[in-house]
Amino acid sequence: MPIGNVTRGTTGYNRLRRVDRWIAALPVLRRTDDPLVADVGYGARPTTTLELRDRLARVRPDVEVTGIEIEPSRVALANAGTRDGVTFRLGGFETPTPDGRPPAVIRAFNVLRQYDESAVVDSWRIMQDRLQPGGALVxxxxxxxxRVASWVTLDDRVPHTFTVSLRVADLELPSIVAERLPKALIHRNVPGERVHAFLLDLDRSWAVAAPLGTYGPRQRWIATVHGMRDRGWPVLHGVSRWRLGELSVPWSAVAPHGA
Known part of the structure; x- marks a missing residue:
């Protein structure tokens, strides 16, 4: 039986472009001998699964994407059309794939948001157990x-990074991402938790970088990320990622206390 619950299924064109750009840059996608990607919980329509395949094919032309939904009518609708490199299957966190092949990458977006926080670790583990060696769960x-997104990237054992990705052109405060934190963090945005301190410093760094707005919001954001590093946060990557509105830190920097 599929593992999980039926979700609202909200979807839309271009909604997941930010995380798709992240997945396209994952090393495992480029080096794997079997570039299979699973999209768990794609929603009422297969729009974002089809977009994922198109985006990943630009860097890995032989990529295959399997969209997975727990609601049978959604799978039937998706299977009403055909598309090279894309299949759709009934399932949940157990991540069924063609011939049972382990995926190199699993994307599970806007799914656990609708679950209790207590379900997160077990759901992660079920999906992690399906990954290829060296694979990634996002x-x-x-x-x-x-325009406001955040995610955790895990391997087949542990979480590795936490990423915030924002459209900075009309950004007032970066802490707007508090409304869209992963389920593992959204209830931890309270004093005493690491993610709360992270968001406070992010707003402070954004405010300090305000004069750089003269040169455009992208320059202000890059300065904000530098400011986070100056405040002692272990910021990852470099300007090529930051200019996309991204900021990544090791998971340990924001992980809930006691996790």
């Missing part, structure tokens, strides 16, 4: 138009 959430 789990997170975003707003309805995809």
């Amino acid at each position: 789990e997170g959430t975003c707003n309805e138009v995809g």
Whole structure:
């Protein structure tokens, strides 16, 4: 039986472009001998699964994407059309794939948001157990138009990184991402928790970088990320990622106390 619950299924064109860009840059996608990607909980329509395949094919032309949904009518609708490199299957966190092949990457977006926090670790583990060696699980959430997003990237054993990705052109405060934190963190945005301190410093760094707004919001964001590093946060990557509105830190920097 599929593992999980039927979710609202909200979806939309271009909603997951930010996380898709992240997945396209994952080393495992480029080096694997079997570039199979699973999209767990794609929603009422297969739009974002089809977009995922198109985006990943630009860097890995032989990529295959399997969209997985727990609601049979959604799978039937998706299977009404055909598309090279894309299949759709009934299932949940157990991540059924063609011939049972382990995926190199699993994307699970806007799914666990609708579960209790207590379900997160077990759901992660079920999906992690399906990964290829060296594979990646990317789990997170975003707003309805995809301009505010955050996610956790895990391997087959542990979480590794936490990423915030924002459209900075009309950004007032980066802590708007508090509304779209992954389920593992959204209830931990309270004093005494690491993610709360992270968001406070992010807003402070954004404010300090305000004069750089003269040169454009992207320059202000890059300065904000530098500011986070100056405040002692173990910021990852470099300007090529930051200019996309991204900021990543090791999971340990924001992980809930006691986790």
